[in-house]
Amino acid sequence: MTSELMDWDSIYRQEGAFEGPPPWNIGEPQPELAALLKAGKFRSDVLDAGCGYAELSLALAAEGYRVVGIDLTPTAIAAANRTAQERGLSKASFVQADITAFTGYDGRFNTIIDSTLFHSLPVDFGPNTVTEDELRAAVSKHWEIDEIRPAFIHASMDAAIPADAPFEMPTFENDEKGRQKMPAFLLTAHKAG
Template sequence: MDWDSAYRGESDFAAEPPWNIGEPQPELAALIDAGRVRSEVLDAGCGHAELSLALAAQGYTVTGIDLSPTAIAAATAAAQERGLTGATFLAADITSFTGFDGRFSTVIDSTLFHSLPLEGRDGYVQAVHRAAAPGATYFILVFARGAFPADVEQKPNEVTEDELRDVVGKYWDIDEIRPAFIHAKMPGEVPLPPHARDDKGRAKMSAFLLTAHKPS
């Protein structure tokens, strides 16, 4: 998928990609509220960076990295408009970025993992491991297999629990993988299985939330 086109509003999603819900994913907001996030934070595949912006508004120092220069420009402008000096953004390939060795105490992947090509997963997990400090925590919110119908031609690379465990566990110590939801404003023409809706009318799509850590 051409991610920069998606953020320019030139994809099939029209003006706003469905994963942009205007706030952090509820599963991740709950982690923040529970005190599970520590500075500095890496927002991996930040997009328009509502997660980064929400964290910065609460006093966290956070770096958002995304492949799309358009998304990074929008995130940077939003941080400036809101006066959030604790958030910085970088356009880079998350599967091979460097320059942050041992820096981050928390790494958060908010719906990035399933967007990567299969051959990019190993490099990505290695790259964020390299950027993580000893004792860092890693959270991944990712579509579970079956979130989309099997016959949909263009869809994310959904995962099984075993698949997620095998890829991430090669470099990180996994603490938990549990069922979760990704909330999305899916266009009506996208064929989906029946999904529950949240109180804002967004689809609650099947996902996993992984928690792992880098040994101290």
Template sequence: MTQPQMDWDDAYRQDTPPPWSIGAPQPELARLVEQGKVRGEVLDSGCGHAALSLALAERGYTVVGLDASATAVAAAAATAAERGLTTASFAQADMTDFGGYDGRFGTVMDSGLLHALPIDGRQAYVRAIHRAAAPGAGLFILAFATRPFGGAVPGPTGFTADELRETVATCWTVDDVRPATLYGNDTPAAGGPASLPGVERDGAGHIMMPGFLLSAHKETVG
């Protein structure tokens, strides 16, 4: 959950976690897991520190976390090893152009990656995860709404509900797009979203930002 074309490795080398690395799965995605919506082997797309991957592995899922940052991937793998989670594996990848997983995953989960990609790379990404998905696979994307931080703060180019649907529908069959909330660490920095007046907080150290949760599936033929 951050702005495009940044140095991802640098973000993960800092003494404090990046704002989007909240130490637990995003609540919107955690609810999907609790509801039994996740099936088969899982791709955690843009896994970062991989709180989602680790939580899934703890529940017995086999999960692969891919991320552009070698630093994040190394940290995720180390945490999995420390916890004895042998069903979670991690690799560095260009998320707009990766291979080696064709038709493999029963579920693809995106916890704030799509909105962080440069606009001209989004279709390549949608195609790449479609290629990696098995026929009938489910897709869940949690993404920022348009201008989630307001007009005064730089940030990712988010979506309207229709824009998100249209972006994904080039490859996938979209089942639903609904309003959702994304959480970030409440660590005010000069000019950052947490420093804005009136920003919503959950009382547990997080700021809350508007977004959408998209649900889709890959057709079983074609």
């Protein structure tokens, strides 16, 4: 789908701002979230907001969690549904919708995941840098924050940025697979009350 500044679906169709797939979709769950899964930090039912190709949703479903992935882009949702079917994962379902107008699931989810979505809200403004204070202010209106700590989003940026791009990417440390480790925050919280 398209916002005034970013055509997210064209990115997932690999026709957008990047060469190849979206760099934040790395073919596996983001390592910070995979560590939470391994540590048993999720509780069913899970909402994966801005799931993209849904590697985390699929990993959760493979471990027995019931998961609903939501994304704005029909291309990402079609790919997630296809992969879930190929892997025989009946506990994962996917919905193409705008998270800011997502209804019909009130009270269902015990865990909500956002991996690279919050910085893109509101949708019309596109990606932006989010500070710890902004994150705390937004989330603490509805949740008790347990922790906010520095973390990383791993991305395959080298192949994604066209050689003739009108900008230069900042330099980031690479992980053991050669992906850039872009600074982020990992926030954990629980429902107040």
